[in-house]
Amino acid sequence: MRQTLFAPLTIAGISHHTASVPEIEEFRFTDEDVFLTEAREWFKGVALLQTCNRVEVIVHGEPDILAEFLKSRGRSRFRLYQDQEALSHLLELAAGIDSLIIGEDQILGQLRRTLTKSEELGVASPILTLCINKAIHTGSEVRRRTGINNGAISVGSAAVLLAEEQLHTLEGKRILILGSGEMGVLVTQALAAKQLSAIYVANRTLDRARVLAHKIDGTAVPMDDLYRYLALSDVVICCTAAPHPVIRANDVREAMKGRTWPLDGVVKPVIIVDIAQPRDVEEEVGKIDGVCLFTIDDLRQVNDATSQLRREAATHARLFLEEELDQFIKLYNRRAADETLATLHTWAETVRVRERDRAFARLQGYDDHAHEIVEDLTRALTRKLLADVTMSIRFCAERGEIALAEELVSAITRGEGLCSRK
Incomplete structure (x- = not known):
């Protein structure tokens, strides 16, 4: 039986496992900065992971409070992961086991960006930073040990495979890529070996489209000409970060008129x-x-x-993650104990400063060097006196003995006795 976590960690998630694209889209938070800033008023730390097939809200806080917060924001369809289950879920996320494309590597970069965003906004607690960094490190180690990402395809390359499956071949075809971000790069990488007739890259910023198009000997096209090039293409792969639809039905109907064979009126199909x-x-x-x-x-x-x-590699990965989880819990609890230790050290510093000032008052007429000696002496004594109890509290934390750690602090700072233990 695993130990209790020393501080609460909760994840609320919705993903491709249980939700459709429209349901995930409805759950998504369009303004991440606003969401994170508001959530920080409820929790000690918060991070928001949003990918094409999942939304995960990670908080240093209690599950009932997270559920209440999300419901107050109009979100009701989510799964809660608490404490050890949350740590395990985070490890599986980073390992690629829980991804739509098993073993894909994108999730590691997405977790890094998630943490960076929280840190830039000042909403990432030390506990949250530890958890995400540990998950990223473990995810990298899983790939090294198991090869779970060998032959793995990204969502971008899966889109290319899907189009190729529909057309049987992409040789001689025209492809329009809408978006030049990370996903656009993955799509173009997947298209590199195909004998295409033409690749068009459209993006809201034409200069960025030009950069990506240059890498693949493609053609950058302005967004104003989007539907013209849609009518010229056999496949359109859309992967922008726009908060709203970019391709609209009425405009597509008009563009499809240019794909009608003039003699028989049959529309030449396009795959989007x-x-x-x-x-x-x-x-x-x-x-x-x-x-x-x-x-x-x-x-x-x-x-x-x-x-x-x-999938076979994922089985081996899970065994490794099961072993790693025990170490993760110990690491988590040691860091979580810092808050309890802060109470102890704050009390000790208050006592030290009070007694130091009393000594200074009795040393009238002595020079600054004497004052420095007293300052150094009191600091050294305080560190030495707290060393053993600090270690004991950390050991309690590792074992998940929250109550005992708090009793130790109370016994020292408030003179309360320890409960009798069998």
């Missing part, structure tokens, strides 16, 4: 794969004649066809 979150493409687009619209939900079949070896 929307891997953005929130979605780039209005749902109504999928009902337009000649348009085959796919979303994140459709990528599961690509993963199922390519992940058997990674």
